[in-house]
Amino acid sequence: MPGKEIHFADKDPIVKVMPTWVNFVLGGMSGMMAISIVQPADLVKTRMQLRGPGEKRMTFLGMTRDIVNKEGVRGLYTGLTAALFRQATYGTGRLGCFNGLMDIYKGSYGTPSFAMKLVMAMVSGGFGAFIGTPAEVALIRMTADGRLPPERRRNYTNVFNALSRIAREEGVTTLWRGAVATCTRALVVNGAQLGSYAQVREMLLSTFGNGITLHFVSSMIAGFVTSVASLPVDIIKTRVQYAAKGTSQVSVLMSVVKNEGVLALWKGLLPTYLKIGPMTVLIFVFLEQLNALYYKYF
Template sequence: MADNRPAPKTIPGWINFVIGGLSGMMATCIVQPADLLKTRMQLLGPEAKGQSAISVAKGILRKEGPMGFYVGLSAGLFRQATYTTGRLGSFNTILDWYKAEYGVPSFSMKILMGMTAGGIGAFIGTPAEVSLIRMTADGRLPPEKRRNYKNVFNALNRIVREEGVTALWRGAVPTVTRAMVVNAAQLGTYSQARELLLPTLGEGIVLHLWSSMIAGFVTSAASLPVDIVKTRVQMAAKGSSQIGVLLNIVKNEGVMALWSGFLPTLIKIGPHTVFTFIFLEQLNALYLNT
């Protein structure tokens, strides 16, 4: 007997990209204060001695008010719209090609695909990243040195006009490097933590939460030195190599300065992973149920 039941509704590929980007943008709205705090701490340099995340947060609140924590939000959202969409699109394209040519990929091959896609997405998103770093850092500069970008598009336009198009990709190499490290650490750790915790916690949001936080801790520790170097390179008035910036940090501030801002980084990466997947699942369900 023929099966006359309608085929289950599926999500078109381009809708997956849109939903992925929207999920990242919604999560960014929640974690933006932690991201700004992380950037401010990374840029303290020698001033960082004796300053905690709490003291820096109090300084932002005192000088800029509550909305000071959302400076650069438009750049953060634009970064998600470019980086997250580019990463997901690249990963799905590579995955589909591999399946067609060689069959189902192994776990190690998926990690390699994730690293590659992360690098591609990061390169696409570097202009937004440069704008985000500059906008979030502006408040700590003396008034006469502030760039005072109005929004991400104003920042992009002024960077091109004042410094040239190539300035949009300043720090592209450490940005791509960081993205590859993040993807490798996050994917591998999350998968392993999920596997170990599943028998105890069972399927559900609690398992996802704990796995994400463990992955966030490892990812923060692994990626923060690269992230700090990337931030310093992108803030430099003139082109600087990441090796030169790294050696300068270690020489003048000590090795542990490479993990400056660890707490706000952890606070950002863990919840951002959780919220992104929660929003992703809800948006998928909303599309399938309409």
């Protein structure tokens, strides 16, 4: 079966080959393991992004306290099934596609430039995002439900209940509401995250050597770059998908800037980084370990 090298793992000079489909599976698994840890930060970020100009401003800690007081500690994990399903679709697609494109390019042209890494990361992100849009819609709805009055809550029990009810009550196409916004965000996120991680890792390799320190530092830098670059499109995506009726990215952008100011586009920067920074670290650390286990036993 055709295979490939894993680019983020530290292998010895002997080339070992992994079947392409395994790379997709391990990519999805690493994303699911990571989101299981950082889901509370993602939930707090979503709640902060949905607060309008008429609502009381809340800090990251204040929002966290409010959620725990009203919904209990378990409330911080609302929507976890949707988050896991999102990683199983979006995470699998983007990481598998990125590594595949890297292999194809290296086999034909050698080591890609930073610009080419960005292009491949963005293409991979768009591919994964389209596949993962239904899970994204379910995730936004489930994590936002607790901020509504009891009579207006949708009360989805899990991601599959959410997907079936959305399709039945609002039409199948609603599952892809905000697909353009989701893909736009994914282009930015993956260009920043995968592209900057690969580039920073390459630049710092001689300083730190191969190992966990290199992965951690590279991931945290990539996480910060990703947070700043992606937050405006993330806020727009969140509001488009949460809206009761379809709306465009442009109208949401103009509304936010007009009613809340330009800086509102970076609302929730701290929880975003608290999610993306560790998420980036965990994804690549878990991916390294899963790769190592595969090579050890298979």
